Amino acid sequence: MNTRWKLSVVASVVAVLLAGCGYDDTPVPEKPDEPPPPSAAESECDTVESTLESYDPGIGVPTGPTIERILRDHKLVVGVSADTYLMGSRNPETNRIEGFDIEFVRAIGEALFEDTEDGFEVGRDIQFRVITAGDRIPLLGGPDAEGEKHPAELDLVVRNFTINCQRWEQIDFSAEYYHATQKVLLRAELEETYNGTQSLSDKKVCAPIGSTSLVNITDPKLGGNPDIEVVQATNHTGCLIKLQQGEVDAITGDDTVLAGLAAQDPYAEVPPTCEGDQVEGCQVPITDEPYGIGVPKGQEDLVRFVNYVLEQMIIEDGGAEWRRAYNRWLADPLGPGDPPELRYGR
Secondary structure (H helix, E strand, O other), X not given: OOHHHHHHHHHHHHHHXXXXXXXXXXXXXXXXXXXXXXXOOOOOOOOHHHHOOEOOOOOOOOOOHHHHHHHHHOOEEEEEOOEEOOOEEEOOOOOOEEOHHHHHHHHHHHHHHOOOOOOOOHHHHEEEXXXXXXXXXXXXXXXXXXXXXXXXXXXXXXXXXXXXXXXXXXXXXXXXXXXXXXXXXXXXXXXXXXXXXXXXXXXXXXXXXXXXXXXXXOOHHHOOOOOOEEEEEOOHHHHHHHHHOOOOOEEEXXXXXXXXXXXXXXXXXXXXXXXXXXXXXXXXXXXXXXXXXXXXXXXXXXXXXXXXXHHHHHOHHHOHHHHHHHXXXXXXXXXXXXXXOOOEOO
């Protein structure tokens, strides 16, 4: 990717964010109110494995009232990102949202509608809603920042969505479809001497409102640094703009997201994972970030159907469909990857 494209892609994404062609975009405010970072909640899960357990799809194609309603309406409403390069972002040339996450949306839509009388078309049968990280749980019927609940507006959220115990109490999740880790992206001049979050004392680090990254980066039990000054933005594009304007020193988030940001800015670096005795110019992942697909609470039939599709992508033919999607979007910046294990037990 040439430098000119890297520097222009953020502006292109922002400029077309509200344009639509077969998509229903939710406008993203430019200057949001910044509530305090979310506080960590006590976990009620016994183990990491139990956190990742979802609903077994069973034998055959799952069905139920939620799936019947979606088929009757011939519409699947999905919350996605349009500014997370490589995961879910709008291509300025085609005006289409594309990326690793979107591959899973397409697979679910095709499995739902391909055998119907009218067949399957992405722009007709999938209604994309562009949402922020903070929108994910409220738009699935979970509590908003004030603790209030409203009827779910989305069928699914496929937006680099970390599975954890607190969120399981608010919504349902599919099985894990990708295993990310939380890392840090820095201004290039800081990369060579970086030796962990302790290098960021009294420095400003940005993350989107509503992301678990805000808590983790300052939690010493997770390798975070309480002396970091946290700065919030509506989304990762907002954080990148703050970095480019010198308002922050670093951005924290999942390695998938940071890889996309670094690809857009030649003056930003994601220090590699430390190996052996290496202590400078590298980083140890702060947390594991298992991605799942969010579903409104109580719609187990839809969760089972999503897991049925994930099995086809991750298990059949040695995970050929998953690997095709990974190799297209993430293999270049992140290196070789393997699909996660699907866990059931709820």
